[in-house]
Amino acid sequence: xxxxxxxxxxxxxxxxxxxxxxxxxxxxxxxxxxxxxxxxxxxxxxxxxxxxxxxxxxxxxxxxxxxxxxxxxxxxxxxxxxxxxxxxxxxxxxxxxxxxxxxxxxxxxxxxxxxxxxxxxxxxxxxxxxxxxxxxxxxxxxxxxx
Amino acid sequence: xxxxxxxxxxxxxxxxxxxxxxxxxxxxxxxxxxxxxxxxxxxxxxxxxxxxxxxxxxxxxxxxxxxxxxxxxxxxxxxxxxxxxxxxxxxxxxxxxxxxxxxxxxxxxxxxxxxxxxxxxxxxxxxxxxxxxxxxxxxxxx
Numbered sequence: 001x002x003x004x005x006x007x008x009x010x011x012x013x014x015x016x017x018x019x020x021x022x023x024x025x026x027x028x029x030x031x032x033x034x035x036x037x038x039x040x041x042x043x044x045x046x047x048x049x050x051x052x053x054x055x056x057x058x059x060x061x062x063x064x065x066x067x068x069x070x071x072x073x074x075x076x077x078x079x080x081x082x083x084x085x086x087x088x089x090x091x092x093x094x095x096x097x098x099x100x101x102x103x104x105x106x107x108x109x110x111x112x113x114x115x116x117x118x119x120x121x122x123x124x125x126x127x128x129x130x131x132x133x134x135x136x137x138x139x140x141x142x143x144x145x146x
Numbered sequence: 147x148x149x150x151x152x153x154x155x156x157x158x159x160x161x162x163x164x165x166x167x168x169x170x171x172x173x174x175x176x177x178x179x180x181x182x183x184x185x186x187x188x189x190x191x192x193x194x195x196x197x198x199x200x201x202x203x204x205x206x207x208x209x210x211x212x213x214x215x216x217x218x219x220x221x222x223x224x225x226x227x228x229x230x231x232x233x234x235x236x237x238x239x240x241x242x243x244x245x246x247x248x249x250x251x252x253x254x255x256x257x258x259x260x261x262x263x264x265x266x267x268x269x270x271x272x273x274x275x276x277x278x279x280x281x282x283x284x285x286x287x288x
Binding site: 019021024046047049051052053054055056057058059060061062063064066067070072073074075076077078079080081083084085087088089091092095096097100103105106107109110113117136137140142143144145146 | 160164167188189191193194195196197199200201202204205208209212214215216217218219220221222223225229230231232233234237238239241242245247248249251255259278279282285286287288
C-alpha cells in the first residue's frame with residue numbers, strides 16, 4: 001500500500017483502497033445527481049433556445065454534467081470536477097447570492113439560482129473526501145519539473 | 147545535449163513526457179492570466195449581477211492554480227474545458243454564426259470559446275487519458 005501510494009505521485013492511480021467503500025458510493029451518488037439530475041434539466045436548453053442566446057452558462061453546466069458520468073467509474077480520479085463544483089458554488093454564494101439576499105436587491109434570476117447553488121454549498125463539504133484531498137492535492141509532491 | 151533534449155520529449159517509463167507536463171502547465175498559466183480579469187469582477191460587480199457566469203469562470207481559475215503543481219491529476223478539468231467549449235460551439239456558436247443573428251458578443255465568444263477546443267485537443271495527453279480514464283479498471287464497487 002505504501003509503495004502504491006508512493007508511485008501514485010505522478011498520476012492518480014491506486015486501486016481505490018485509500019477511500020472507504022461508503023465514500024466511493026457517496027461520491028458516485030453525487031456524480032449521478034449532477035450528471036443525470038442536473039443534466040436532464042440543463043440539456044433541453046442546448047436544443048431549444050433563443051437564436052441570440054449567448055449560451056455560455058448552459059454549455060458549462062452541461063459539460064460538467066456529461067463528465068460527471070465518468071465519475072461513476074472513476075470517483076477518485078474525477079475529484080477535480082467536484083472541487084470545481086464546490087469552488088464555483090462557494091464563489092457565487094459569497095460574492096453574489098448572500099450579499100444580494102442580505103441587501104434585498106435581487107436579480108430576476110435569483111430565485112432560480114439561489115436554492116440549487118446553496119444546496120451545493122451545504123452538501124459538497126460532506127461529499128469531498130478531505131483526507132484524500134489533503135494527501136493527494138496538497139501534501140503529495142507535484143509532478144516533476146525536470 | 148541530444149540526450150537531454152530527447153529525454154525532454156520522450157515519455158520513457160513515466161506517465162507523460164516532461165514536455166507534456168510543461169504544455170499543460172503553460173495552458174494552466176494561460177488560464178490563470180486570461181481568467182483573472184473575471185475573478186477581479188467578483189469584488190466590483192453591480193448589485194444585480196446574476197453572477198453565475200463569473201462564478202463558474204472563477205471556479206475554473208482556482209482549478210488552474212492546482213494544475214500548475216499537479217498537471218496530471220487535473221486532466222479532468224482539461225477534458226471539461228474541451229467538452230463544454232465543444233458543446234457551446236455546436237449548440238450556440240456555429241448555429242448563430244451561420245444564421246447571422248448572433249448575440250452582440252458572438253465574435254468575441256467565437257474566438258475565446260469556439261477556437262479553444264482546437265488548442266485544448268493539443269494540450270490533453272491522450273495516451274494518458276486512454277490508459278487512465280478508459281482502459282484502467284474503475285474504482286471498486288464492493
